[in-house]
Amino acid sequence: MSDIGKRRYWVFDLDGTLTRPVHDFARIRTELGLAPNSDILASLAALPSPQRERQMALLDELELFYAEQTEPASGVVELLDLLYLRDCRLGILTRNSQTVALRALTAIGADCYFDVQDVLGRDEVRPKPDPQGIELLLARWCTTPDNAVMVGDFRYDLEAGKTCGTATIHIDHGVHTPWPELTDLRITSLSQLLEIL
Ligand SMILES: [Mg+2]
Known part of the structure; x- marks a missing residue:
């Protein structure tokens, strides 16, 4: 898709996209007593009350702990800076909580590029792959999907x-088989995206 660089509305995933992919989902699953490779949110949602609430609180604690240790993906500040200078609107759509997302953005020096209300977590909208978060941001920004890009890993x-x-950009770390049918542009780092833009 040749017009990606001209699009002005950018929605980013957080973990493994703007941050280094070190968020330790495997350790979080172990601490929560979940099966390897299980969907954390779906597994907890299926628990009976009050175990569900207890485990969700523990998940919040674990995520805050890992957010403090977040490191920036290579090229992240340079990329956000370029988009900011081009007058783009930037948002985040994450399966984390908004609190954890803001903590991680601060840790990587990127909080200044995002309005707090444009950082959407699992308590603001339904989790991805549901598109509700992107739709909400585009409506708030008074724009349409053909002006927008979704970036994630x-x-x-x-x-x-x-x-x-929207257009889609896959940041491919080489851990999954690519999804060409879902991807308009596949790159291996934000630094590479910066060169293309
Ligand atoms: Mg991710």
Whole structure:
């Protein structure tokens, strides 16, 4: 898709997209007593009350702990700076809580590029691959999907973008088989994206 660089409305996944992919989902699953590779949010949602509430509180604690240790993806500040200078609107759509997302953005020096209300977590909207978060941001920004890009490192990010009708960029760390049917542009780092833009 040749017009990606001209689009002015950018929605980013957080973990493994703007941050280094060190968020330790495997350790979080172990601490919560979940099966390897299980969907954390779906597994907790299926628990009976009050175990569900207890485990969700523990998840919040673990995520805050890992957010403090977040490191920036290579090229992240340079990329956000370029988009900011081009007058782009930037948002975040994450399966984390908004509190954890803001903590991680601060840790990587990127909080200044985002309005707090444009950082959407699991308590603001339905989690990806549901496109509700992208739709909400586009409505708030008074724009349409053909002016927007969704950037992420996982299938859920790309599915959310495709369902909504935005362009999609896959940051491919080489851990998953690529999803060409969901991807308009596949790159291996934000630094590479910076060169293209
Ligand atoms: Mg991710």
